[in-house]
Amino acid sequence: MAGYRQEPRDFTHHPCLGLDRNPPYSAVGGEQSVSNPALGDLKRQIPLLEYLQAQDWRPAQRLSRGRLMGLCPLHNEHQPSFLVDPSKSLFYCYGCGRGGDVIRFAELYHQVRFPQALTLLRQWRGLASVLLETAEFYRMQLHRHGEAVAYLHQRGLRSPELIEHMRIGYASGGCLRGWLMRLGYAPPALRQAGLVSAMGYDTYMHRIVFPLEGNLYGRSLSAAVPPHRFLPGAKGGLYFWEQVRYCPEVILVEGLFDYAALWQAGFHNVTCSLGNHLNACQFRQLCDGRARTVYITFDADSNGSGQQAAQCLAGRLREEGLNACRVSLPDGHDPNSFFVQGGDAQQFQCLVEHARP
Numbered sequence: 001m002a003g004y005r006q007e008p009r010d011f012t013h014h015p016c017l018g019l020d021r022n023p024p025y026s027a028v029g030g031e032q033s034v035s036n037p038a039l040g041d042l043k044r045q046i047p048l049l050e051y052l053q054a055q056d057w058r059p060a061q062r063l064s065r066g067r068l069m070g071l072c073p074l075h076n077e078h079q080p081s082f083l084v085d086p087s088k089s090l091f092y093c094y095g096c097g098r099g100g101d102v103i104r105f106a107e108l109y110h111q112v113r114f115p116q117a118l119t120l121l122r123q124w125r126g127l128a129s130v131l132l133e134t135a136e137f138y139r140m141q142l143h144r145h146g147e148a149v150a151y152l153h154q155r156g157l158r159s160p161e162l163i164e165h166m167r168i169g170y171a172s173g174g175c176l177r178g179w180l181m182r183l184g185y186a187p188p189a190l191r192q193a194g195l196v197s198a199m200g201y202d203t204y205m206h207r208i209v210f211p212l213e214g215n216l217y218g219r220s221l222s223a224a225v226p227p228h229r230f231l232p233g234a235k236g237g238l239y240f241w242e243q244v245r246y247c248p249e250v251i252l253v254e255g256l257f258d259y260a261a262l263w264q265a266g267f268h269n270v271t272c273s274l275g276n277h278l279n280a281c282q283f284r285q286l287c288d289g290r291a292r293t294v295y296i297t298f299d300a301d302s303n304g305s306g307q308q309a310a311q312c313l314a315g316r317l318r319e320e321g322l323n324a325c326r327v328s329l330p331d332g333h334d335p336n337s338f339f340v341q342g343g344d345a346q347q348f349q350c351l352v353e354h355a356r357p
């Protein structure tokens with residue numbers, strides 16, 4: 001990327017990258033409650049690079065011997081000083097001076113102690129693979145169920161590229177458990193993940209399913225049940241943040257159907273916070289030190305809650321030095337309904353151009 005250093009300093013042999021015998025864990029009272037072979041297994045199952053990428057980290061430079069350099073996820077910086085050696089699964093930051101393996105990274109990144117870091121990593125490992133299989137299974141089901149496709153059409157989602165891009169699926173119900181058991185997942189693990197009920201049914205039954213980072217969003221087709229469903233746990237970062245983080249102008253919406261409508265209309269610099277309250281991770285993503293303008297396009301609800309949230313967020317973003325504007329939709333509209341009821345890209349662009357601070 002332009003602006004990054006061309007010639008990295010000499011990173012040939014930092015001591016932390018050769019160190020794997022005595023990792024700098026914050027051992028609790030000196031107790032060695034977890035045996036080293038168990039730690040070794042966990043670390044083999046979770047390559048550091050894979051875990052970093054799941055936390056939205058991307059390298060800015062490739063160095064010799066496969067090593068990578070990027071912005072440090074542990075402290076705020078503008079020049080990459082976070083060095084990763086994927087072959088050893090170790091990291092070291094020349095900015096904040098911290099380094100170690102994937103467990104040490106989880107401790108620092110999530111600000112937890114060693115045992116909690118192990119628990120988080122084990123949960124992440126188990127959940128990541130089962131969510132991937134689940135999303136794939138639901139994706140295959142989508143076009144076999146006319147009611148699901150009809151619902152998408154009703155919400156204005158028609159483009160095959162969009163459905164592919166968002167990996168949209170459908171939970172027709174009652175069959176996920178059998179599929180995942182054939183792949184070797186045990187029923188208690190599926191219940192614990194929140195995918196299958198005690199009776200063995202899909203908890204996302206009759207919902208359109210969108211895979212998220214570490215979670216699934218389900219939109220119910222029926223008005224008889226709550227419209228939104230997530231798995232227990234964090235909703236994760238901003239939706240498809242990696243694809244928009246380098247855009248100088250970013251449109252931020254509340255819902256995935258809003259995201260879909262804008263993306264389909266050609267606004268690919270859109271991201272979604274899944275609700276009008278940003279979690280700490282999402283806020284940190286927007287305030288990553290890059291100069292950008294954020295066009296907050298929350299719902300114009302009748303009770304004003306979307307606009308209040310937008311105003312509050314715009315203020316917080318400006319305090320962090322960002323340019324933040326609020327896009328006003330016609331009363332009662334969200335970006336999805338704006339397009340469904342005949343709005344087009346040119347009209348939306350006009351609203352963006354008239355956005356207010």
Ligand SMILES: [Zn+2]
Pocket residue numbers: 072073074075082093094095096097098
């Ligand atoms: Zn750092």
